[in-house]
Amino acid sequence: MSELLQNLIDGLGRGSIYALLALGVAVVFGIMHLLNFAHGELITIPGYLTYWAFNNGWNWWTVVPLIVVSAVITSLIIERVAFSRVRGASDFTLLLTSFGVHFIVSAGFLLYVSASVKPYPRPTWFAKTLAVGSLNIEVFDLVVIAVTVVVLAGTTWLLQRTMFGLALRAAAADFDAARLMGVKSDSVIRGAFALSGFLAGIAGVFWIMREGQVTPTAGINPMLQGVLAALIGGLGSLRGAVLGGLALGLAEVLLRSWLPVGIQNLTTGFVFVMIALLFIFRPGGLLSVPQVERV
Amino acid sequence: MFPNARRDIAFPVIGSLVLFAVLFGGGMIYQTILGNGSAERLVTTMLVDAIIVIGIQIYIGNTGILSFGHIGFGAIAGYVFAVYAISPEEKLKRIPSAPFGLSDIQVSPALAIAIAVGVTLVFAFIVGIGLARSGAQSGSVAATVITLALLFVTHEVAKSWPELTGGNRGGIAFGIGESLKGRTPILAALFAALLVARIYGQSRSGKLAIAAREDNLAARAMGVNPLVQQMIALLISVAVVSVGSSLRVWQIGSILPDRFFFDYAMLTLVMLIVGGRNSVTGAVLGVAVMTAARELARRLGQDGFEIFGIGLDEAPLDWVFRENLNSVVLGLAMVAFMIWRSSGILEDWEFDQWLYQKIGRGQEVEPQRLAELDSVPETIFAASGINVSFGGFKALTDAGITAAGGEIVGIIGPNGAGKTTFVNVITGMVEPTEGRFSIDGADLSGKPAFELSRNGLVRTFQNLRLFGSLSVRENIEVSALVANEHRADRTIRDVDSLMAEAGLWEHRDRRARELDYGNSRRLELARAAAMAPSFMLLDEPTSGMSDSESLTMIEQVRHMAATVGAGVIVIDHDLGFITGISDRIYVFDQGQVIADGTPAEVQANPHVQAAYLGSAAIT
Numbered sequence: 001m002s003e004l005l006q007n008l009i010d011g012l013g014r015g016s017i018y019a020l021l022a023l024g025v026a027v028v029f030g031i032m033h034l035l036n037f038a039h040g041e042l043i044t045i046p047g048y049l050t051y052w053a054f055n056n057g058w059n060w061w062t063v064v065p066l067i068v069v070s071a072v073i074t075s076l077i078i079e080r081v082a083f084s085r086v087r088g089a090s091d092f093t094l095l096l097t098s099f100g101v102h103f104i105v106s107a108g109f110l111l112y113v114s115a116s117v118k119p120y121p122r123p124t125w126f127a128k129t130l131a132v133g134s135l136n137i138e139v140f141d142l143v144v145i146a147v148t149v150v151v152l153a154g155t156t157w158l159l160q161r162t163m164f165g166l167a168l169r170a171a172a173a174d175f176d177a178a179r180l181m182g183v184k185s186d187s188v189i190r191g192a193f194a195l196s197g198f199l200a201g202i203a204g205v206f207w208i209m210r211e212g213q214v215t216p217t218a219g220i221n222p223m224l225q226g227v228l229a230a231l232i233g234g235l236g237s238l239r240g241a242v243l244g245g246l247a248l249g250l251a252e253v254l255l256r257s258w259l260p261v262g263i264q265n266l267t268t269g270f271v272f273v274m275i276a277l278l279f280i281f282r283p284g285g286l287l288s289v290p291q292v293e294r295v
Numbered sequence: 296m297f298p299n300a301r302r303d304i305a306f307p308v309i310g311s312l313v314l315f316a317v318l319f320g321g322g323m324i325y326q327t328i329l330g331n332g333s334a335e336r337l338v339t340t341m342l343v344d345a346i347i348v349i350g351i352q353i354y355i356g357n358t359g360i361l362s363f364g365h366i367g368f369g370a371i372a373g374y375v376f377a378v379y380a381i382s383p384e385e386k387l388k389r390i391p392s393a394p395f396g397l398s399d400i401q402v403s404p405a406l407a408i409a410i411a412v413g414v415t416l417v418f419a420f421i422v423g424i425g426l427a428r429s430g431a432q433s434g435s436v437a438a439t440v441i442t443l444a445l446l447f448v449t450h451e452v453a454k455s456w457p458e459l460t461g462g463n464r465g466g467i468a469f470g471i472g473e474s475l476k477g478r479t480p481i482l483a484a485l486f487a488a489l490l491v492a493r494i495y496g497q498s499r500s501g502k503l504a505i506a507a508r509e510d511n512l513a514a515r516a517m518g519v520n521p522l523v524q525q526m527i528a529l530l531i532s533v534a535v536v537s538v539g540s541s542l543r544v545w546q547i548g549s550i551l552p553d554r555f556f557f558d559y560a561m562l563t564l565v566m567l568i569v570g571g572r573n574s575v576t577g578a579v580l581g582v583a584v585m586t587a588a589r590e591l592a593r594r595l596g597q598d599g600f601e602i603f604g605i606g607l608d609e610a611p612l613d614w615v616f617r618e619n620l621n622s623v624v625l626g627l628a629m630v631a632f633m634i635w636r637s638s639g640i641l642e643d644w645e646f647d648q649w650l651y652q653k654i655g656r657g658q659e660v661e662p663q664r665l666a667e668l669d670s671v672p673e674t675i676f677a678a679s680g681i682n683v684s685f686g687g688f689k690a691l692t693d694a695g696i697t698a699a700g701g702e703i704v705g706i707i708g709p710n711g712a713g714k715t716t717f718v719n720v721i722t723g724m725v726e727p728t729e730g731r732f733s734i735d736g737a738d739l740s741g742k743p744a745f746e747l748s749r750n751g752l753v754r755t756f757q758n759l760r761l762f763g764s765l766s767v768r769e770n771i772e773v774s775a776l777v778a779n780e781h782r783a784d785r786t787i788r789d790v791d792s793l794m795a796e797a798g799l800w801e802h803r804d805r806r807a808r809e810l811d812y813g814n815s816r817r818l819e820l821a822r823a824a825a826m827a828p829s830f831m832l833l834d835e836p837t838s839g840m841s842d843s844e845s846l847t848m849i850e851q852v853r854h855m856a857a858t859v860g861a862g863v864i865v866i867d868h869d870l871g872f873i874t875g876i877s878d879r880i881y882v883f884d885q886g887q888v889i890a891d892g893t894p895a896e897v898q899a900n901p902h903v904q905a906a907y908l909g910s911a912a913i914t
Contacts, residue, residue: 099629103561107626227440
């Protein structure tokens with residue numbers, strides 16, 4: 001029982017990071033039908049900045065805002081340089097463009113920094129645990145969960161209560177109709193990328209803290225988890241993205257504790273197989289958005 | 296299988312030979328000029344990459360579904376090949392505790408390749424079912440993610456199952472007993488891959504898969520089941536990729552999980568996309584171009600390299616020309632092509648088809664006009680008691696029509712009358728809450744769209760759905776291919792005659808998307824007629840046409856229907872057009888049939904006048 005509870009908290013901690021990533025993916029997907037394979041670069045680039053900052057005597061108090069701000073800026077730059085040029089193109093083109101951006105960034109770091117691992121210190125409180133009864137709760141998980149709740153509440157407020165949120169939701173529902181109603185497509189798309197970058201930045205803070213190091217391909221895992229979580233939840237649904245992230249985090253932690261010792265390192269493989277099965281039996285994801293075929 | 300043996304078999308064979316000669320010849324010239332071992336290795340690598348890229352083209356090119364998973368299939372094939380091909384002594388060193396008693400087995404490389412293909416095909420079939428279930432179609436995101444997941448799963452398994460795969464670290468690579476000497480197996484496989492890819496592209500299955508790539512819904516309406524064609528394309532494509540991957544392992548002499556992962560998936564995809572994913576010629580061009588570009592980038596990255604006597608090691612440029620430049624080149628090539636030329640250098644230009652147009656087909660003569668059939672086959676379409684509710688809203692109440700073969704039946708009604716819902720029901724797009732429809736008593740309600748058209752109910756679309764990048768002739772050929780299989784008991788008209796009949800003869804080689812509006816409408820009509828339908832269902836065939844064009848359309852619909860012996864059910868809101876064309880008319884209003892009869896009877900009906908002119912007309 002206490003092991004299950006322990007795993008639940010652990011899973012929610014992981015899942016929260018995935019949820020933030022997935023929400024960022026879903027916001028962009030909603031607005032321009034782009035499944036962003038370059039979402040992980042919003043962690044790779046701040047990751048290298050973190051490494052650079054620590055080498056120049058910064059500390060976590062200053063690095064955290066650096067991560068968030070640089071993620072937002074990176075997101076906006078990628079939109080400007082690449083995605084703004086393929087707006088409205090076929091899904092095939094959009095997918096490959098984002099894939100190409102991912103590849104350029106990681107190959108660029110390989111070319112100009114190095115293939116080797118770049119380490120930096122984790123925060124001092126990272127490994128601390130709190131003993132509650134028979135549970136040993138990681139402080140890190142608690143911080144992640146708390147921050148995620150706050151950020152999600154803020155995002156909900158932004159989407160539900162502000163003009164920007166209204167424009168964004170309208171554009172996601174029907175881009176052309178929203179434009180005809182006076183929503184400025186440029187600014188709403190840029191806003192979506194900024195929001196996506198901000199969410200990735202928050203997730204990035206925790207991801208970067210947890211990893212303690214950065215490599216040119218550091219973006220692949222957060223990208224995959226974010227994309228998969230968004231798909232699990234049901235593409236196009238923001239609530240689904242958050243749910244998908246939590247589900248993915250829990251599935252990983254629970255599978256790892258249930259699988260026999262010999263094949264524990266196949267956890268990721270099993271998660272993938274489960275996801276594939278989910279798509280096969282529920283192609284739209286958990287909260288599928290009904291797709292009506294237009295004639 | 297093949298509508299035209301000369302065009303679909305003979306010329307593709309010639310084309311494959313030429314592509315093979317160009318790729319291999321170009322490689323030999325390069326190798327001879329440089330005359331060193333590294334040039335030789337580069338050419339060999341290029342030839343092996345070509346086999347794999349051509350294999351991937353068979354799937355991505357013909358179905359339009361983006362797959363990262365083919366390199367995952369390649370990994371499966373590569374490992375199976377390696378485990379079977381290496382000697383027991385070698386296995387004792389690398390994988391002493393291999394499962395399934397594999398540690399004692401050794402077979403010849405050729406047999407090992409065959410086993411690799413067989414095993415991989417089993418996996419491909421399972422993944423293919425998953426793709427079909429996820430509703431894969433051109434550009435679909437879920438399908439792409441499933442293939443991406445496959446790539447990651449194979450990589451994970453390869454890393455975490457060292458008993459079988461030797462694991463992830465250096466030094467645990469397989470050394471394959473006798474490594475590949477000479478290129479004969481590679482050359483043979485390359486030629487075979489070209490042949491398979493080209494002939495599949497021209498085959499019935501290839502044509503139908505391409506039709507579904509162009510417009511999934513329209514293909515289904517023409518009796519194509521895209522999922523079946525996609526599965527066939529997947530299996531053939533994976534077989535070719537498996538052969539290529541086995542040869543890759545054999546040629547390198549070892550296998551590691553990372554050899555068949557992200558980087559290689561990226562390389563092969565870029566090769567495919569740069570040349571033009573929809574053509575085999577494009578795939579081959581892409582392999583050549585990207586191999587050259589990467590080699591150039593690699594050499595520029597090395598110090599001491601000169602081009603045209605100018606050294607590039609000057610300080611100002613040194614920050615660009617560094618090692619690993621070739622990886623950046625890959626990423627840049629992909630993004631640049633996606634932004635500026637997303638269908639690649641050649642788009643879907645195919646060498647052998649170009650050659651056929653130039654020299655292969657000789658003089659074509661416009662066929663005579665078709666005679667109308669003497670007797671129309673007796674057949675009855677009947678829909679009755681159709682009810683459809685959306686939530687609480689009743690879109691259709693007890694609606695029904697009948698139509699006989701050879702008859703033209705019009706359906707008309709103001710906006711919101713339920714015409715579109717009715718069409719959606721009898722085309723299989725909307726499931727009725729109650730009611731059924733049938734042809735000659737055979738119940739068709741609830742059947743998928745492709746079953747309906749195979750049973751003789753063939754539709755057109757209000758907003759034109761042609762197979763855009765196919766030629767006019769190919770558009771009609773798709774229907775004819777399906778008709779030959781499923782409508783053999785009817786009079787099937789020949790493709791050329793139908794084209795002439797529709798006034799499209801002079802446009803026969805143009806792409807459908809280049810046609811003007813009127814010709815597009817006529818092509819849709821001819822494409823439906825080529826299905827040898829019992830009934831043609833025309834959804835607003837004159838929308839967007841002028842009055843005089845509508846009048847011409849009436850003649851064309853009548854004549855076209857008479858030449859294939861079909862009845863016509865036509866939906867429109869243009870009263871003049873409907874009364875001009877129909878033998879009988881059904882008038883819909885507020886989800887019900889409020890009147891039916893000859894045009895004159897219907898026009899005199901006070902309820903109809905009320906619906907059209909307002910209730911004041913009655914009183």
